[in-house]
Amino acid sequence: MNRLEGKVAVITGGVQGIGRAVALRCASEGAAVVVGDLQDDDATAREIVDAGGRAVHITMDVRQRGDWKRLVDEAVGGFGGLHLLGNIAGVTNTPGPDNVVDLDDAGWDHVIGTDLRGVWLGMQAAIPRMLDGGGGSIVNIGSMAALKGLENLAAYSAAKGGVVSLTQQVAMEYSPRGIRVNCICPGTIDTPILAGITDSMRENFVAAHMIPRLGRAEDIAAAAAFLFSDDASFCTGQSMPVDGGWNAKGSAG
Numbered sequence: 001m002n003r004l005e006g007k008v009a010v011i012t013g014g015v016q017g018i019g020r021a022v023a024l025r026c027a028s029e030g031a032a033v034v035v036g037d038l039q040d041d042d043a044t045a046r047e048i049v050d051a052g053g054r055a056v057h058i059t060m061d062v063r064q065r066g067d068w069k070r071l072v073d074e075a076v077g078g079f080g081g082l083h084l085l086g087n088i089a090g091v092t093n094t095p096g097p098d099n100v101v102d103l104d105d106a107g108w109d110h111v112i113g114t115d116l117r118g119v120w121l122g123m124q125a126a127i128p129r130m131l132d133g134g135g136g137s138i139v140n141i142g143s144m145a146a147l148k149g150l151e152n153l154a155a156y157s158a159a160k161g162g163v164v165s166l167t168q169q170v171a172m173e174y175s176p177r178g179i180r181v182n183c184i185c186p187g188t189i190d191t192p193i194l195a196g197i198t199d200s201m202r203e204n205f206v207a208a209h210m211i212p213r214l215g216r217a218e219d220i221a222a223a224a225a226f227l228f229s230d231d232a233s234f235c236t237g238q239s240m241p242v243d244g245g246w247n248a249k250g251s252a253g
């Protein structure tokens with residue numbers, strides 16, 4: 001499928017995990033991709049270029065407004081526009097406990113600053129450039145923690161719940177002007193973020209899904225590509241679980 005031919009995408013968190021899969025999928029569907037990540041590693045962009053696509057890596061921090069300017073300037077200056085934004089970069093854990101009582105200011109600021117403020121800054125930087133080109137599509141990443149109470153994820157739940165709400169609010173204002181804004185709430189996806197979990201934790205994560213496996217980064221990338229594409233031209237403001245059925249699962253069995 002070449003649904004994203006002629007489009008220019010900015011994808012954060014693109015060095016590994018879900019962001020990498022989204023960047024590769026966008027490129028495979030024809031988009032030029034600006035890969036942004038805190039890690040100074042251009043392997044994803046090189047893989048796209050080696051396969052005949054167009055991509056560049058920018059080392060950046062989603063918490064820094066100036067870094068976002070560099071990212072969108074690269075899209076417009078280097079590839080001629082900005083049509084797609086994937087706000088994928090995120091952190092799950094605070095350095096310490098993420099329990100509402102034990103959480104400290106640094107932990108709160110780390111997670112809220114990256115997972116919520118970073119998403120705001122991304123949309124703030126991208127939307128004016130998308131409007132210049134007549135519209136676009138934004139995909140944010142939420143979490144099951146935005147939809148359910150999950151243990152030891154206080155700051156993370158607040159951040160991801162904020163992303164879900166911000167998605168619908170921004171969609172309300174910009175959908176009439178040609179920018180669709182959606183969010184994906186993944187189940188547990190087998191990415192480096194799970195490094196260090198025990199076998200029993202892994203089994204519990206699998207058991208939470210109706211489909212008895214962990215998700216793959218490519219599962220989320222396929223959903224993101226759909227939401228980016230014109231196949232989703234009537235979808236906006238939505239937070240879509242891609243979660244092996246976790247959100248729909250009843251409590252008995």
Ligand SMILES: NC(=O)c1ccc[n+]([C@@H]2O[C@H](COP(=O)([O-])OP(=O)(O)OC[C@H]3O[C@@H](n4cnc5c(N)ncnc54)[C@H](O)[C@@H]3O)[C@@H](O)[C@H]2O)c1
Binds near residue numbers: 017061063187188
């Ligand atoms: N893996 C899961 O089970 C799961 C479930 C629900 C939601 N998510 C969300 O999906 C997104 C990606 O998760 P993942 O599993 O691929 O994680 P990951 O840790 O494998 O990848 C995250 C990427 O984001 C980058 N990053 C982190 N902080 C950054 C910053 N300040 N600026 C720029 N880049 C930064 C990292 O360098 C890394 O490349 C996150 O928003 C995460 O909260 C993941």
